[in-house]
Amino acid sequence: MTDDIHRCPLCSVPFKLEDVCADDITEGTCHAECLEGSPVVDLETGDEIPDGKISTYLYREVMEPRIFDESGKGAGFELTHEALVAALTIPPPQTHVALLDPHAQGLLAAQNNVIDGLMAENDRLRKMLAGCDWYWPEDDTSSEACADGPWQIAENCDVKPGDVFGYSRGGIVETRYYGFLDPAEDADSDDEFEADEPTREAAEAKIAAELQRRAALATTEGSDNG
Incomplete structure (x- = not known):
């Protein structure tokens, strides 16, 4: 048989009216002391807030003594209507304490990476559309x-x-840099050698590397024939 006393989910000690409490992202109301050392994160980004401070409150601010029934039972505390509304009001993200296990932290980090990638792609497409004139x-x-x-x-x-x-x-979708060379003597086909790169430097480097390779090949073949 379980009691209906409101206990701290971390230490299982019943709350007292004068207890200093704080809200945990997963456990709800806890003793502020039980949450000491836990990181404080921004729920919108998942990033830990350096030197973030936990918002605390007295337990009495959200709870009041429960009315005893005719049997004299019912010891403990219950939420008033006003306290219930206050308890269900989510405080600012930076006041939440994250007690996330490594797996959850990894999932959150991966999700943030996906979001960052999508935002970067949206920014790229927005600039592209702006140039469609x-x-x-x-x-x-x-x-x-x-x-x-x-x-x-x-x-x-x-x-x-x-x-x-x-x-x-x-308009212009993108600007790339292109160059080509005649087919190399050791090529498997008669297709031209192509460099198609996002930057001029990359395209020029690819052409230069191929010319250097061909020159070294010609030198080796000349030595063999000699």
């Missing part, structure tokens, strides 16, 4: 039909007032 008639995306805006398409296509027309909007 070229316009074409919806049925002609040739370079000759490119315009500075819908108004210019209307002028070029002799659109009459009141007419509605479709247009396509586009």
Whole structure:
């Protein structure tokens, strides 16, 4: 048979009205003393708050003596309506204490990495869309039909007032750097050697490395023939 005394979930000692308490992210109300040394984290980011301090309160602030029934039983405390509302109100994220096991911490860190990656990708796409300032008639995306805006398409296509027309909007998706060499003598096919890189330096380095490889190969073959 279990009692209905409200106990600290960490030490199992019943609460007293004068006890100093704090909220744990998973256990709820605990003795503040039981939570000493636990990290304080920001729930929005999962990051530990350096020198973060636990928000504390007296147990009496949320509890009151339970009314005894006719049998004289019912010792302990229960939440009043006002205290219940206060208890269910989540305090600011930085006041929560994280008692996360290593596995949970790993999952949280992995989730934060995914979120960071998605935010970076959103930022990249947002910048890309901001640069989409070229316009074409919806049925002609040739370079000759490119315009500075819908108004210019209307002028070029002799659109009459009141007419509605479709247009396509586009722009530069990305800028890359490309270079090529004739097929190498030791190549398995007659395809050209290609360098297609996100930076000029990377493309130039790839071409230079291939030229150096070919020069070394020619020197080796010359020595063998000699």
